[in-house]
Amino acid sequence: MEIGKRLREERLNQGLSLEEVKSETKIQTRYLTAVEENDWSKMPGNFYVRAFIREYAEVLGMDSAMLLEEHKNELPQTSDVSYDYVSTPSRKESRSGNIAFFSFLPKLLVFVLVIGIIFGIWYSYVNFVHPALTEDDETSGNEEGSEIIAPDTEEESNEESSEEGTTDGDEESEQSGDNNEEQNEETKQPSLSVEEVDEDAATPLTTVRLTNAESLELEFKIDGETYLWVRGIEDGQVVESFGDERVYTSDDSPLTIEASGSNLVELNIGNASVVNLKINGEELEYPIDANEEVHQKIHILWEPSES
Structure with a gap:
């Protein structure tokens, strides 16, 4: 059975509609329909196929990694799409940069x-x-002297x-x-540090902490095409969306988003290899190689300054 039919069958077994899946994944209905029909021609790009399938499978509680491995022959290869990738430092260079910062x-x-x-x-x-x-x-x-003068x-x-x-x-x-x-x-100077890196998650996740900052401002420089959303999270639930959740191109660059409304902000970047990210003016070097893992999530723990 094709991967799309398996997802559709599992969705129906759980009594979920496409609109409910869309609400959970923030993926447009036409792309979800294309996934169920194994019609990759309707996708915004080949590298989105695996990303959308992972999100779909996670909502249904399925093992997305095993699902992708079993049906890898059905999926398009990302190498047939040509992008102008931004040169990204290696993990060793990233660690050197972090060491220099903390020194x-x-x-x-x-x-x-x-x-x-x-x-x-x-x-x-x-x-x-x-x-x-x-x-x-x-x-x-x-x-x-000849005399001693006392007080x-x-x-x-x-x-x-x-x-x-x-x-x-x-x-x-x-x-x-x-x-x-x-x-x-x-x-009281603002400080940005990497808290945790989870490469084994279904979508690789990096957690950073921003302290002593009066606000949280994100700047994205995009050299290509990427799906992007920025959301405020509280108790595991989405409480606020910052900016539009859609596919962005170099025509939208630079993109600045003010995200000071939440203490935990989640970034979902579809193609991190074409996105340069700055947090309050300080560039974040991806601890996870963006050329190897183009779809990444970043959690920002923001601790405002007391003043």
Whole structure:
């Protein structure tokens, strides 16, 4: 039995209509009908055949990987479609890029440590070394002179000690406040990091985390043709759609989408090899090779800044 007939038979057994499958997969009805009829000529491109079958099978609870393997001879080859693929770094280069990004944090900590050491030396000199040197000079001068002039009263001595203590306390407070302000500004910088990479999922999935960001802005540069949707997820359910869910081409590039409405945003990219993605102006290098896995999903965990 052909793969399309198997999907249609399973759908009917579960009592689902094409409209219900469309609602779950966000795939247009005409493409779902083409899948059931094994009519690949109606697809927007050969590489969408496997992607749409995976989505269809997942909704029905079928093993999409096994289904595709059993019917691989029925499916068109993606090599017969010519696309201008964007050069994508290898996984090794991607890891190097991530290492370079995270290496900035130790350098920042070293810088803060050096500032702290310099402040400690300065504070020690002002409060301990310099007063000691001054006291020695005064003692030496008294020994060489003919007279030793004592304080007139005990009250004057107490006033001088009080003034010195107040001055030193103010200087220490100001320096400590400045140091805390610098550290707070540095820790509030936006940060983008890769949390998890799942290459064994039915659709390869990359999870990234964006912290200390006031908003979530996505920019897509498209050099070819790709199916794309951006959705807000909450408790496993779609609560909001950002932008149009359709096939995009280079004529739509660059495409900017504001997705600040949800803390978990899902990107479903049909042909990642022709899509360059920036998150809040920072380019995301695909941890999963986009030339090997053109259909990918990306989850963005957004943690807004507290300010």
